[in-house]
Structures are given as C-alpha cells and as structure tokens.
Amino acid sequence: MKEFDLSILTEPLLEWYEKNKRTLPWRECVSPYRVWVSEIMLQQTRVEAVKPFFERFTNRLPDIRSLAECPEDELLKLWEGLGYYNRVRNMQKAAIQVMEEYEGMLPADYETLLHLKGIGSYTAGAIASIAYEKPVPAVDGNVLRILTRVAEDDTDIMKASFRKQVELQLMEYMQSEAFVGKSPADYNQALMELGATVCLPNGAPNCQECPWRELCQARKNNSISELPVKAKAKQRRIEKRTVFVIRDGERVAIRKRPKKGLLAGLYELPNVEGHLSQEEALLYVKEQSLSPIRIQKLPEAKHIFSHVEWQMQGYAVLIEEPEQIQSFLYVEAVTSEQLYAIPAAFAAYAKFMGIKIGQERFLDVDTSEILLR
Numbered sequence: 479m480k481e482f483d484l485s486i487l488t489e490p491l492l493e494w495y496e497k498n499k500r501t502l503p504w505r506e507c508v509s510p511y512r513v514w515v516s517e518i519m520l521q522q523t524r525v526e527a528v529k530p531f532f533e534r535f536t537n538r539l540p541d542i543r544s545l546a547e548c549p550e551d552e553l554l555k556l557w558e559g560l561g562y563y564n565r566v567r568n569m570q571k572a573a574i575q576v577m578e579e580y581e582g583m584l585p586a587d588y589e590t591l592l593h594l595k596g597i598g599s600y601t602a603g604a605i606a607s608i609a610y611e612k613p614v615p616a617v618d619g620n621v622l623r624i625l626t627r628v629a630e631d632d633t634d635i636m637k638a639s640f641r642k643q644v645e646l647q648l649m650e651y652m653q654s655e656a657f658v659g660k661s662p663a664d665y666n667q668a669l670m671e672l673g674a675t676v677c678l679p680n681g682a683p684n685c686q687e688c689p690w691r692e693l694c695q696a697r698k699n700n701s702i703s704e705l706p707v708k709a710k711a712k713q714r715r716i717e718k719r720t721v722f723v724i725r726d727g728e729r730v731a732i733r734k735r736p737k738k739g740l741l742a743g744l745y746e747l748p749n750v751e752g753h754l755s756q757e758e759a760l761l762y763v764k765e766q767s768l769s770p771i772r773i774q775k776l777p778e779a780k781h782i783f784s785h786v787e788w789q790m791q792g793y794a795v796l797i798e799e800p801e802q803i804q805s806f807l808y809v810e811a812v813t814s815e816q817l818y819a820i821p822a823a824f825a826a827y828a829k830f831m832g833i834k835i836g837q838e839r840f841l842d843v844d845t846s847e848i849l850l851r
C-alpha cells in the first residue's frame with residue numbers, strides 16, 4: 479500500500495470504536511471457537527442475518543468436540559441457508575484435527591492456525607487477535623476499502639499480492655513499539671466495524687461520522703467514489719434448469735446431490751438441465767416410472783452462486799402414490815423442513831412444498847418476491 483503512517487489512525491479509531499461498537503452475540507462470552515464460527519459465517523452473510531444462525535449453531539454445537547462429532551446431515555442442516563457448504567465441512571475437518579492434535583483447543587499461534595483446513599490469513603488473524611490478543615492483522619474487504627480510501631491508494635484490491643502487502647504492513651505496525659499497550663482485538667474489530675457501518679461498500683460513506691475525516695486523503699482530494707479500485711469479476715455462467723415439486727398428496731420427492739461439486743451432499747428438489755415444455759416435463763416424470771395426475775407450471779426464479787446463475791422454471795406435479803421405492807426419497811413436508819438440508823437455491827419452490835428453508839425461516843421475509851422475476 480502507498481506510503482502512509484498507520485499509527486496516526488489508531489487513537490481516533492479506538493476512541494470511536496469504544497463509543498460505537500455494536501453489541502453482537504459473538505462479542506459476548508468471547509472464545510476462540512465462537513470467534514471462528516462467527517467469522518466463517520460473516521464471510522458470506524450480513525451481520526443481521528448471521529445472528530440467528532450463530533445462536534442456533536452454537537446452541538447445538540457449543541464447542542469444538544460437538545462440531546467434530548456432528549453427523550454430516552445435521553451439520554449441513556444447521557448451515558442451511560448460509561450457502562458455501564464446503565466452509566462448514568472444512569470447519570468440521572479442522573475441528574477433528576484440533577481434537578486430535580491440540581487437545582480440543584484452537585491454537586493461539588497465527589502460523590499454526592493457518593495449517594488448519596479452511597482457515598486462511600483473515601480467519602487466522604481474527605481468531606489469534608480477537609480471542610488471544612495476538613498482534614496480527616485480519617484483513618478483509620472492509621479493511622482494504624477503508625485503508626485504500628484513507629491512504630488514497632488506487633491499487634486493485636482484488637489482487638492477492640496487494641492483500642498480502644497490506645497484511646505485512648499491518649503486521650509490522652501491530653508488532654512495533656508504536657502499538658504497544660493497544661488491544662489487537664479492539665484494533666482489528668474497530669477496522670472491520672468502521673468499514674461495515676461508516677465507510678460503506680455501496681452508496682456514499684458517512685464521512686461526517688468517521689473518526690478519520692480529517693486524515694482521509696480520498697476525502698481531501700474528492701476521490702472517494704473512485705476507491706477502492708476493484709477489477710471486474712468474471713461473468714457468471716448462466717445455467718437453465720427445470721425444477722419439479724412432485725407430490726403424492728402429503729409427501730414430496732427430494733433426492734441427495736452427489737458427494738462432489740456444487741451443493742455436494744445436500745438434498746434438492748428433482749431438477750434437470752434446460753427449460754422443459756409442459757409435455758417434456760410430463761415425459762420426464764413418466765420416465766421416472768411415476769404416474770402423473772396433474773401438472774401445473776410454477777413461476778420462474780433465479781439463484782445466484784459465486785460462479786453460476788441458475789435460471790429456473792418449475793412444475794408442480796401431483797402423482798399417484800409410487801408403488802415401489804424409486805430414485806427419489808418421499809418425505810412429508812414437515813420432515814424435510816426439520817431433517818434434510820435443502821439449499822436456498824430452491825427457496826422459491828420450497829414454498830410449494832409448504833416449507834421454509836434457510837434464511838427464510840429466520841428472516842420473516844418472503845424471499846419469493848426477491849427470487850421470482
């Protein structure tokens with residue numbers, strides 16, 4: 479990052495944080511495990527949305543041992559709606575490693591944490607600093623945004639080399655004489671908090687509220703709207719799919735996804751590639767050795783993953799009770815809501831099963847309005 483004296487930012491930042499920090503569940507009863515869970519959840523979802531997930535997850539799995547021993551289906555169910563399911567799978571692998579090699583305690587050492595599955599420099603820094611007060615940085619998108627603005631640095635923040643450079647600069651500063659007596663936990667959380675609540679990612683930042691307003695080079699030179707510089711992400715691949723809500727009265731057909739690939743190991747509504755006409759959809763159902771009684775077209779929906787966008791159309795199909803166990807699993811709607819992790823990609827169609835999945839259950843919003851075109 480551009481030559482900039484980081485030490486001049488610290489006092490105003492910590493004073494501001496002391497007065498403005500939010501009360502958050504993971505900031506009460508701080509433990510390495512709780513910091514870890516919250517940081518992984520926060521990498522993918524807003525603070526407000528994470529709160530109920532965090533409470534539910536840590537109530538059911540209060541420590542590393544319970545996470546290490548949790549059956550996979552239940553683990554995925556607890557994560558349902560948060561997306562990026564590999565993250566929770568990696569957490570479990572790391573928890574098993576911690577049980578075997580560190581007597582169930584997450585290590586305090588930054589470098590050792592980096593060797594655990596799924597823990598990168600940001601998470602290692604967050605655990606070591608917030609839970610153990612180690613002077614190491616935790617650099618996420620918020621931190622990159624506020625530092626490039628305050629220093630008026632126009633390097634592309636998507637470059638891994640730039641992130642590494644910022645981490646090294648912060649590491650050097652946090653381990654220098656100038657930082658002695660300061661709390662690494664407060665410092666890192668204050669940086670994140672400023673990015674999340676004042677120097678906002680979308681829309682205009684609240685510079686009037688900012689403790690750095692007199693120091694900020696981007697504000698001084700009127701370049702805030704140009705920073706941070708972010709190379710455009712690759713365009714998402716569009717995938718058309720047809721989704722089936724197949725019911726035989728009370729029960730609905732679901733199936734388990736393959737062990738590898740997108741949404742691996744989760745449950746889903748049957749679906750096929752392409753947009754099928756009503757006749758083609760009926761044929762598909764018959765090919766599964768099912769006897770359709772009625773078919774109804776459902777509204778279109780879309781779901782955005784990091785690299786793919788699903789554009790879906792759906793059919794609700796009422797069938798005669800299947801004579802033998804077919805390729806699908808037939809479950810009562812309420813059972814599927816309680817036991818089977820169905821990814822949020824199907825939220826728009828899950829309501830035709832009479833269930834809510836993922837965030838819908840926690841946030842009292844009708845995601846169908848968001849998802850349906």
Ligand code: SF4
Binds near residue numbers: 627628676678689
């Ligand atoms: S003064 Fe404005 S642009 Fe600069 S760091 Fe603060 S909120 Fe961000």
